[in-house]
Amino acid sequence: MVSYDLKLRMNECFRELELATTDLTRFLDRLELLEARVFSLPEIEKGAEHNPASIIEVTPHQGEAAHQLAMQHFQKLFIHHNGLNVSSKAAVRLPGALCYAVDQAEHQAAQLLVQEVNKLKSELENIVTVESGLPSEQRFDFVHSQLRGLITLNAYRSINTLLQPDSVRFGWANKHIIKNLSRDELLQKLEKSLTAGRAVPPFTREQWMENITREIIDVKKLPEHAILKIKRPVKVQPIARVWYRNSQKQVQHPCPSPFITLCLRDPLLQIPKLGELPNYDASAVKHRYKPESQPLNLLIKRLHLYTDQPV
Secondary structure, three states, rough: OOOHHHHHHHHHHHHHHHHHHHHHHHHHHHEEEEEEEEOOOOOOOOOOOOOOOEEEEEEEEEHHHHHHHHHHHHOOEEEHHOOOEOOOOOOOOOOEEEEEEEEEHHHHHHHHHHHHHHHHHHHHHHHHHOOOOOOOHHHHHHHHHOOOEEEEHHHHOOOEEOOOEEEEEEEEEEEEEEEEEEEHHHHHHHHHHHHHHHOOOOHHHHHHHHHHHHHHHHHHHHOOOEEEEEEEEEEEEEEEEEEEEEOEEEEEOOOOOOEEEEEEEEOOOOOOOOOOOEEEEHHHHHOOOOOOOOOOOOEEEEEEEEEEOOO
16 A cells, blocks of 8 residues: 555655746747757557557658647646547657757856756655555556556656757667566565556456466576576657767767757857658668677567576
8 A cells, every 4th residue: 555645745846846847848939949840750549559550651740839839748748739649558658859049148048957856856756666565556546546548658758958069860760678587576576566466457356367377387497597688679769869079979869759859059050950860761771790699599578588497
């Protein structure tokens, strides 16, 4: 049972986050906008969250229109901010960059406002995922009993700044989440799911408990030092490649939200070059050569869990 005090803290943290985000967007509205480009992606309908995307058509926006879309995006935290048929389980992404001319005082103020927003986002996530002590299966009910309709993916996502890049170009990345586990760590994870006692559609509660019990038995049969690896594919996501001429350095970042790009005013002020985000076409992706990894066997399909042991 989550304490009443923790529920109060979560609500207070979220109220502060809303106020801090509003302060940030109002501040950005007052800055001198040099250039802005953002790219709208197709909305994901309810029930289609896990469908692979072979084609993603991008809609570009520039200037003040892009700036206003970005301000709305930063404040889009609840289901009712989306259309009726839009999934609340899929992250809403708006890649892009907003470039502002700032003096030293404006630069410092912008950084402090962004830091405050991100601190509150991190605190909210920690309350829900760590301090509550709840397994992932029970967090939804905890959050939505207090903040009905909150899209936690949006609420936790940081807002990022760039300082005087020379160019920001955009593209797509296909990745896997890879995590190594010990046998004991995996058993603890499965036993938490068993203790949670929730049904996962399309299974009844009893069927789901039977599935997890069978998984626990299979894992206990493995040697203590068996290799266990989660290798879960992540949906294609937009990225930004940021170039800094003075250091001759390119940095690649995930780009789910527009970067706030701060350009200090001086006589030689140059506006960063902002690229376009092309449409994504899976059939046109060229994969770099990678050496073959150790062959592993699929142990638990729903967790994308593999082992070096025969199964």
